[in-house]
Amino acid sequence: MRLAKPLWIAAVILCSHTLLSAQSTWHVVKTLPIGGPGGMDYITIDPVSHHLYVTRSTHTQVIDPASGKVIADIPGQQRSHGVALVPKLGRGFITDGGGKGAIVVFDLKTNATLGTIAAVPDADGIIYDAFTNRILVSAGDSNALLTLDPNIDPKTGKIDTPIALGGAPEFLATDGAGKAFVNLEDKNQVAVVDLKARKVIARWLVAPGGHPVGMAIxxxxxxxxxxxxxPQKMIVLSTETGKVLAGLPIGQGxxxxxxxxxxxxxxxxxxxxxxxxxxxxxxxxxxxxxxxxxxxxxxxxxxxxxxxxxxxxxxxPQAPGATGRRxxxxxxxxxxxxxx
Structure with a gap:
């Protein structure tokens, strides 16, 4: 059947809109079966090599997503949490929250361990801040923000004096101009840290959310x-005023x-x-x-x-009504x- 011109134009517009919508929709495209022992925590991506760095409790895997193969496995951790990369120095840093806490330094080309820096218990979330040229680490059980020079001697170097936060941090972000924002999950707050002065300068409530853990900027x-x-919320908050701009529903965990x-x-x-x-x-x-x-x-x-x-x-499978870790x-x- 041949459509009249107005109907034909409408059909083309509808089809184009459908294609555009499909192209702008996120969906699962594949799953990479990796295997291996250990749990899991944060994942970090190198945008240049596209390699994935995934902490697996006692080791950290380096994965090529194109092939789905593990190209390196960095051993020697007790309870690994996250990875930060500093490509200009050819170094990576792994937080190990087990025991007294540590930060493992490794070579980005060879993935060989260069050394281990003593930290504090529960060294967890980790990022690199280029503005201050510091690795930043949240340490929940120690209620502290840790910093260290990425060019540190990996065998004899020491972290900077920890910054007391007055609460248990989980993850963090920086504004690229000298401030760090740290989730205090037990206080339902974000601590704002002046990295030069090395102190908390503001505390912002996250209501209508609570128990903040994830963070991005x-x-x-x-x-x-x-x-x-x-409550389960995605909170959008102004980094200029601390005002909560939105509280959106999300899933559990x-x-x-x-x-x-x-x-x-x-x-x-x-x-x-x-x-x-x-x-x-x-x-x-x-x-x-x-x-x-x-x-x-x-x-x-x-x-x-x-x-x-x-x-x-x-x-x-969990029993009906069961809660807690699977x-x-x-x-x-x-x-x-x-x-x-």
Whole structure:
């Protein structure tokens, strides 16, 4: 049947709109079966090599996402949490929260361990701040923010004097101009730290969220993105005033947030990834919920390819009404890959 011209034009417009919508929708494109022993925590992506760095409790895997192969495995940790990369020095840094706490320094080319720096118990979230040229580490049980020079002697060097936070930090971000923002999950606050003065200069409440754990930053718009567990919210907060701009619903068990190309993300352990956006000046809305897999509570985005990676495992079935940690199946570690 041949359509009349107005109907034909309408059909073309509708088809074009459908294609555009499909192209702008995030979805799971594949899953990389990795395996190997150990748990999992944060994932870090090198945007140049595109390698994935995933902490696995007692070791840290380096994975090529193109082949799905483990290209290196860095041993020697008690309870690894996160990885920070400093490409200009050819170094990587792994937080080890076990025992008295440590930071493992490794070579980015060979993935060989260069040394281990003594830290404090529960060394956890870790990032590199180029403005201050410091590695920053949150230490929850120690209620402290740690800093160290990335050019430190990996065998004899020492961390800077810890900055007392007055609460238990989880993750952190920096504004690129000398301030750090740190989640205090036990205080329902964000601590604002002047890195030059080495002290907390403000404390911002995160209500209507609570128990903030995940954090990301949009430096251009001066927004913090927080993942809160109780109540379950994605909080958008102004880095200029501390004012809460939005509180959006998310799933259970959030552990990471991200920002990319104007969109805000929260990954949760119940197997959902919330995507939000500023749909009008000062107005934020959830625009999509991507079904990933149970346990996929942390994530990392490769900004150069707009690809999101979420580590998880297969888990044993839970009894009806059961709560708490799920039991992972042996050798079931995988990475869920999400793209548009």
């Amino acid at each position: 949009d430096r251009n718009r001066h927004h913090l993105i927080l993942g809160c567990r109780n 959030v552990d990471a947030d991200a920002f990319h190309n104007g969109q805000l993300f929260a990954s949760t352990g119940d197997g959902a990834m919330t995507v939000a956006a500023e749909t009008a000046p000062g107005k934020f809305e959830v625009v999509q919920s991507v079904q990933t897999r149970i346990g996929a509570k942390t994530m990392g985005i490769d900004p150069s390819t707009s690809t999101i990676y979420l580590p998880t495992m297969e888990f044993e 039991t992972p199946k042996p050798d079931s570690f995988m990475i869920v890959v999400v793209a548009k």
